[in-house]
Amino acid sequence: MRPDRHGGARIETRDVCKRYRGSSQYAVDTVNLTIEAGEFMTLLGPSGSGKTTTLNMIAGFEDVTSGRILVDDADIAPVPTYRRDLGMVFQNYALFPHMTAAENVAFPLRRRKVGKKEIERRVAEALDLVRLNEHGNRLPAQLSGGQQQRVALARAVVFKPRALLLDEPLGALDKKLRESLQLEISRLHSELGITFVFVTHDQEEALALSDRIAVFRDGRIEQVGRPDELYENPASHFVATFLGDSNVFTGQIRDGVLDTGWCELRTEGELPAGPVVLMVRPERLRIGAPAEPGANVLSATVTDVVYQGAFRRVLVEFDGGTTGQVRDITSGTPVTAGQRIEVHWPGHAGVLVPGDEIDQPRRVAVSAQ
Known part of the structure; x- marks a missing residue:
């Protein structure tokens, strides 16, 4: 299927909040997000962070407590789910077990009363798009998990929606199959040219697929940006530790140096006086090779070495008691547990973020009138 590359829909949430009846807390709290037409936007966060609830409000499965959701500048609050022209892919596939793959894909077209010949043509195109054109007569039980998810993808795009909403669609698959379908989803986005909104708690998945990522925490958006921006320049301790691993050093900035109380570390960047956190990604640390001039050098004891194929994780305890890790090539300098x-x-390898970050209390909702 090769629909016109119209770029899909532009989706915007304005001060969107969601509070469930009987709860004193907001599941989604003042979320403002603009998803550009044709963009692959990922909503990333831990369980209970509000990402799926936000997606369900866009889809129409959940009502908005307050705020607005716009699709191409039109408020969709009064528009029922089935008329929003948005495709939806669920984690559990949600296929009809008594229908063949082709019949499942045809279902949204039949609901729209599309003609029989047109249905046959579109179903064939959709199954070909997900590379299942020879499996149309099989029931879901006769298909693997990955094939069932491809059928769900075909069903979601067969009616040419303005956007495709995907709620953790790969969460039930094993690692190898998940990585294979990540490539398929990326290819689909490129070929269809429509807006994708993808929900996941898998950081690697988000980094691999997205044009931009919105990191959710406690019902709010913590940071939005390109994958490389979020990874290299996290705006908070939470983003730095949730999106990948980090070595964390806390202390006070004095004369451009981070004083941790047990060592002094050179840094780059500016923050107001007060407590700060220095985040250094494990792959930026080195062992064995000579340190470059001006680098930070710390003594440590190896606590464990985790073999990961081409790479290894060297877990360490620095002399000040802080724990950390180095991600190094397996063929690097040999080290063993207990070794000093x-x-x-280098000083430019770290990122400074405010160190007084604490869990902010969630906004308490007023009683319903």
Whole structure:
């Protein structure tokens, strides 16, 4: 299927809140997000962060407590789910077990009273798009998990929606199959040219697929940006630790140096006086090779070495008691648990974020009138 590359829908949430009846807390709290036409936007966060609830409000499965959701500048609050022209893919596939793959894909077209010949043509195109054109007569039980998810994808795009909403569609699959379908979803986005809104708690998945990522925390958006922006320049301790691993050093900035109380570390960047956190990604740390001039050098004890194929994780405890890790190539300098080593990294390799970050209390909802 090769629909016109119209770019899909532009989706915007304005001060969107969601509070469930009987709850004193907001599940989604003042979410403002603009998803550009044709963009692949991922809503990323831990369980209970509000990402799926936000997607369900866009889809129409959940009502908005307050705020507005716009699709191409039109408020969709009064528009029923089936008329929003948005495709939906669920984690559990949601296929009809008594229908063949082709019949499942045809279902949304029949609901729209599309002609029989047109249904046959579109179903064939959709199954070909997901590379299942030879499996149309099979029941879901006769298909693998990955094939069932492809049928769900075909059903969601067969009616040419303005946007495709995907709620953790790969969560039930094993790692290898999940990575294979990530490539398929990326290909679909490129070929269809429509807006994708993808929900996941898998950081690697978000980094691999997205044009931009919105990181959710406690019902709010913590940071929005391109994958490389969020990984290299996290705006908070939460983003830095949730989106990948980080070595964390806390202290006070004095004369451009981070004083941790047990060591002084050179940094780059500016923050107001007060407590700060220095985040250094494990792959930026080095062991064995000579440190470059001006680098931070710390003594540490190896606590464990985790083999990961081409890479290894060297877990360490620095002399000040802080724990950390180095992600290094397996063929690097041999190290073993209990060994004393020196770890070093250049001053520009770290990112400073405010160190007084604490869990902010969620806004308490007023009683319903």
